[in-house]
Amino acid sequence: MVAQETQQAKQFSIVLIGSGNVAHHLCATAIMGRFKILQIFSRNIEHAQALASTINCEYTNQYSNINPNADLYIIAAADDAIADIASSLPSVKAVVCHTAGSVAIDVLQKHFENCGVLYPLQSFSKYRNDTFSTAPLLIEANNNESLNVLNDFAGCLSPIIHKINSETRMAIHVAAVFANNFSNHMASIAYLLMKDKNANFDILKPLMQETFQKIMESNPIEAQTGPAVRNDQNILNKHEELLQSYPNFKDIYKKISESIFTLNELHKNGRI
């Protein structure tokens, strides 16, 4: 955890490159006055204009028009666009950072003297309010000066800041995919199975609340329950039979059940 100041001495001025969910939420936070977005760049001028209109700032789709006087350039773009953007941006002295979990700092280091990463570990959607304030921000920089800039700026967004290198950040991103995207898919499968029997998804919610609470409070490996961890072949077979008409779900059921059993054995034997 990097030390933070809650009172910022100066107001950061930002050029924001991108118009997706992270860019949208950065604008929503800028409205609160903690920092100023000077300009929004997007390759799609309509997207740039639409987002810029929400905070009344300049916008462009030309790299040559990018404002050279910002304190920080934030590339909040799709992962596979970052390298292209980095090679097209004018060379600036100020810190250039991206916001991607699974893109290493190297992609910026080739082009900029001062650069870094500010990865908000949060699932942003355009239609929810400011969620930066509870998001852990994982920051990394190519030198101490850039790290200080990113740390100070991060403090405008969230009180939870961790200094994490690219390798660890990528592992955390994979972990987040399991803990969040994949958990959500498990709920999606449950939703479908319930729907197909005209059963209300709400019936599952108290149990989901309990499961979630347990994960928050303890080691999930120790909290594991269900037929797979008990190796209850009788139920496992019955469930696979019930999933006959859902071959993908049946396959996932088998794989995860096996993995639960294996992990539990390793845990019991003190190997994890």
Next chain:
Amino acid sequence: MVAQETQQAKQFSIVLIGSGNVAHHLCATAIMGRFKILQIFSRNIEHAQALASTINCEYTNQYSNINPNADLYIIAAADDAIADIASSLPSVKAVVCHTAGSVAIDVLQKHFENCGVLYPLQSFSKYRNDTFSTAPLLIEANNNESLNVLNDFAGCLSPIIHKINSETRMAIHVAAVFANNFSNHMASIAYLLMKDKNANFDILKPLMQETFQKIMESNPIEAQTGPAVRNDQNILNKHEELLQSYPNFKDIYKKISESIFTLNELHKNGRI
């Protein structure tokens, strides 16, 4: 939803067959005086005695000693033990029910005039307090009289009671395995990946909170985020590479990512 009375006219007297987690929690609830457990049966006399001592009731491991005067006989035993127990119990006129999600009512109907199922959709562990009060109870019976008995008794445990037949109950049980046991395993994998990089699992918790909140509030199929639903092959490949040393997790990563993409396509095309 079956109509319930919050005030019970009579106090049910119960014979409890089993000494596992559900039996444990039934005893913990009985202490509050809403119903009376006359006797506990377990094939393991020490288990029967230990549980009986918590509520100061009779206990036995002999079927022939089972108290014939209870209002309700509750078989709270492992799924694959229920058939055996049912065929060994003395024939009684009172309602005999089991508490298993994936065992049909048929297993009791062969032996008893009045029978049913009372399945608490909750994950019980011995070391947590009364969780019946928030558990949906799925009840089923072989006739109206038995249904009324089970409904009245269920009202002593929880205000959430649903009348559900065996086929639907089993589908709900499978759905619960996905939504809970498998979600927990996704968190376990995340936990391990973090641990192996000396990263604190707590970093993931705000995002898990957000994901959970979304699942509670909306259709999880529509709330799906992450690289799989965007079909971001670049990140998917990178993540699979990062999971090289975890072949099981890599396999699960691929399967679930494919399933997320497929489900999203079906949803977009209005087929689910």
